[in-house]
Amino acid sequence: xxxxxxxxxxxxxxxxxxxxxxxxxxxxxxxxxxxxxxxxxxxxxxxxxxxxxxxxxxxxxxxxxxxxxxxxxxxxxxxxxxxxxxxxxxxxxxxxxxxxxxxxxxxxxxxxxxxxxxxxxxxxxxxxxxxxxxxxxxxxxxxxxxxxxxxxxxxxxxxxxxxxxxxxxxxxxxxxxxxxxxxxxxxxxxxxxxxxxxxxxxxxxxxxxxxxxxxxxxxxxxxxxxxxxxxxxxxxxxxxxxxxxxxxxxxxxxxxxxxxxxxxxxxxxxxxxxxxxxxxxxxxxxxxxxxxxxxxxxxxxxx
Amino acid sequence: xxxxxxxxxxxxxxxxxxxxxxxxxxxxxxxxxxxxxxxxxxxxxxxxxxxxxxxxxxxxxxxxxxxxxxxxxxxxxxxxxxxxxxxxxxxxxxxxxxxxxxxxxxxxxxxxxxxxxxxxxxxxxxxxxxxxxxxxxxxxxxxxxxxxxxxxxxxxxxxxxxxxxxxxxxxxxxxxxxxxxxxxxxxxxxxxxxxxxxxxxxxxxxxxxxxxxxxxxxxxxxxxxxxxxxxxxxxxxxxxxxxxxxxxxxxxxxxxxxxxxxxxxxxxxxxxxxxxxxxxxxxxxxxxxxxxxxxxxxxxxxxxxxxxxxxxxxxxxxxxxxxxxxxxxxxxxxxxxxxxxxxxxxxxxxxxxxxxxxxxxxxx
Numbered sequence: 001x002x003x004x005x006x007x008x009x010x011x012x013x014x015x016x017x018x019x020x021x022x023x024x025x026x027x028x029x030x031x032x033x034x035x036x037x038x039x040x041x042x043x044x045x046x047x048x049x050x051x052x053x054x055x056x057x058x059x060x061x062x063x064x065x066x067x068x069x070x071x072x073x074x075x076x077x078x079x080x081x082x083x084x085x086x087x088x089x090x091x092x093x094x095x096x097x098x099x100x101x102x103x104x105x106x107x108x109x110x111x112x113x114x115x116x117x118x119x120x121x122x123x124x125x126x127x128x129x130x131x132x133x134x135x136x137x138x139x140x141x142x143x144x145x146x147x148x149x150x151x152x153x154x155x156x157x158x159x160x161x162x163x164x165x166x167x168x169x170x171x172x173x174x175x176x177x178x179x180x181x182x183x184x185x186x187x188x189x190x191x192x193x194x195x196x197x198x199x200x201x202x203x204x205x206x207x208x209x210x211x212x213x214x215x216x217x218x219x220x221x222x223x224x225x226x227x228x229x230x231x232x233x234x235x236x237x238x239x240x241x242x243x244x245x246x247x248x249x250x251x252x253x254x255x256x257x258x259x260x261x262x263x264x265x266x267x268x269x270x271x272x273x274x275x276x277x278x279x280x281x282x283x284x285x286x287x288x289x290x291x292x293x294x295x296x297x298x299x300x301x302x303x
Numbered sequence: 304x305x306x307x308x309x310x311x312x313x314x315x316x317x318x319x320x321x322x323x324x325x326x327x328x329x330x331x332x333x334x335x336x337x338x339x340x341x342x343x344x345x346x347x348x349x350x351x352x353x354x355x356x357x358x359x360x361x362x363x364x365x366x367x368x369x370x371x372x373x374x375x376x377x378x379x380x381x382x383x384x385x386x387x388x389x390x391x392x393x394x395x396x397x398x399x400x401x402x403x404x405x406x407x408x409x410x411x412x413x414x415x416x417x418x419x420x421x422x423x424x425x426x427x428x429x430x431x432x433x434x435x436x437x438x439x440x441x442x443x444x445x446x447x448x449x450x451x452x453x454x455x456x457x458x459x460x461x462x463x464x465x466x467x468x469x470x471x472x473x474x475x476x477x478x479x480x481x482x483x484x485x486x487x488x489x490x491x492x493x494x495x496x497x498x499x500x501x502x503x504x505x506x507x508x509x510x511x512x513x514x515x516x517x518x519x520x521x522x523x524x525x526x527x528x529x530x531x532x533x534x535x536x537x538x539x540x541x542x543x544x545x546x547x548x549x550x551x552x553x554x555x556x557x558x559x560x561x562x563x564x565x566x567x568x569x570x571x572x573x574x575x576x577x578x579x580x581x582x583x584x585x586x587x588x589x590x591x592x593x594x595x596x597x598x599x600x601x602x603x604x605x606x607x608x609x610x611x612x613x614x615x616x617x618x619x620x621x622x623x624x625x626x627x628x629x630x631x632x633x634x635x636x637x638x639x640x641x642x643x644x645x646x647x648x649x650x651x652x653x654x655x656x657x658x659x660x661x662x663x664x665x666x667x
Contacts, residue, residue: 193390193392195388195389195390195391195392196392196393196394198357198359198379198386198388198392199386199388199392200405200409201359201378201379201380202357202358202359202379202380202384202385202386203380203385203405203406203409203410203463204379204380204381204406204409204410205380205409209409213394213397213405214394217394217395217396
């Protein structure tokens with residue numbers, strides 16, 4: 001009897017019965033279906049067609065098999081875009097946001113309360129503003145004729161976004177996203193036992209040795225989680241389009257911008273869908289690598 | 304080998320009300336090789352003093368000397384001081400061996416020197432295996448018991464080869480049974496190493512048992528400095544008197560009259576050594592430890608007469624609380640003399656062990 005009762009309880013812990021449980025979950029599932037699953041499947045389908053925004057192929061798209069994929073993989077513009085995206089993610093997220101965020105969090109750990117709150121508020125402000133607002137603030141900052149930056153640096157007439165497009169969007173994204181890493185690391189650092197840090201100091205460990213031997217082992221999980229999140233966000237980030245529009249001359253044509261321009265400017269929806277799917281696969285691979293690292297860490301702990 | 308000296312050491316922590324004084328112009332000398340206890344209730348400044356000796360806190364004023372050097376502004380790693388924290392602060396991701404080798408690794412010692420130091424410290428602390436026990440050197444701290452963790456922390460401190468040891472509440476993270484074992488172990492270790500050692504505790508029994516000398520602290524000042532015997536026998540003031548002793552000392556307010564002390568409607572003989580020091584009519588506090596009473600069911604001259612209110616069994620003895628004309632007086636009697644609650648008894652304090660306090664300070 002007892003054996004028969006427990007699987008039933010495990011199957012229906014809330015005691016609702018299958019029909020009512022399904023009824024409660026249904027609205028949410030419908031929304032997920034309509035806005036997530038269906039567009040994903042639709043993209044998958046579009047990727048195999050020559051569907052265009054306008055013209056004959058918009059009315060009567062036909063299947064082209066895997067042609068879109070083979071074309072994209074051979075396309076130098078795609079390679080170029082992929083490389084720029086790699087630079088963007090590495091420069092602004094992995095190195096910029098994560099490193100700067102950690103440095104600020106580490107320096108602020110013993111700071112007075114008011115200073116800590118002030119810096120946190122300022123950095124957070126950059127993070128919570130809508131991206132379109134921030135983008136236009138940066139356009140104004142970098143403007144060739146009336147830009148704030150040129151006034152501050154006494155470099156009139158320098159068109160930053162045109163002369164250094166990749167550096168511009170990398171610095172922009174560092175400025176914009178460092179808050180997240182900083183807050184995450186601040187929280188993580190409070191979990192490092194002060195007595196272990198003090199012990200290392202007592203034995204004469206310098207700053208770097210304290211970080212290596214006490215701090216990093218404690219916050220390794222936080223570092224990996226942070227890197228996973230910010231590299232995925234940055235990889236999919238479309239905001240740079242509002243500053244450089246991928247230009248000049250495709251010099252800041254990162255993947256999301258490349259897809260947008262392919263699908264909506266050139267009107268090649270089928271091709272755009274195919275690249276989108278490739279991008280999704282890259283996202284998945286990146287996520288899997290990080291999760292693998294996190295799991296290894298946990299196993300190591302158990303052993 | 305080093306002596307520790309503090310001169311007018313002051314530490315003020317800023318707060319909303321303008322600052323909390325944790326150390327108040329504290330001057331103190333800890334002799335070379337001494338086992339020294341800082342004892343006091345929480346918030347008395349004992350931990351701040353220890354952390355200031357370690358260099359983890361910077362004093363607001365005054366100086367710290369270790370050996371011949373003024374180390375007031377020397378960073379913690381360059382003072383030749385090793386500290387063991389209450390939670391032992393072992394690095395959880397390192398094995399026991401790596402933990403013990405850590406001080407040498409930080410200094411860039413060779414692998415062979417590290418190995419040698421680990422083996423020496425580990426065998427000193429009983430961490431290497433014998434024929435009957437398994438060695439702990441390859442384990443992680445998480446797989447060790449509290450007592451083992453403490454020994455690893457001590458081994459790591461020993462491996463640093465310091466001139467001074469600092470222990471923060473060394474026994475308070477252990478359960479009661481293990482604590483006594485660890486206490487004996489710690490005292491033997493300190494004897495063998497003969498390294499100047501300062502430890503902080505709020506437990507008076509721990510301080511009495513371990514230390515060569517004790518500084519009893521209150522509000523950033525030292526209220527008494529002495530050997531455990533001195534501090535226990537002749538507490539310099541009523542604060543120390545009430546703090547030291549497993550059963551608190553009776554502190555009874557009274558007045559002096561005709562060479563006797565009138566307290567709780569009883570006339571008690573004046574403590575030895577106070578004759579002629581206190582004028583008649585002076586308000587005093589009579590201090591009498593419960594352990595030094597003679598208790599009898601028959602009347603005794605110069606004793607407290609009271610009824611038994613509470614009987615507490617302490618194992619080998621009993622703690623009685625007598626109601627003496629409305630004032631509670633505690634006395635310890637042997638286990639065989641268990642009185643009934645409500646019985647009338649006479650309790651006579653030993654004249655050579657009673658103490659007299661005027662304005663909170665010891666007379667004589």
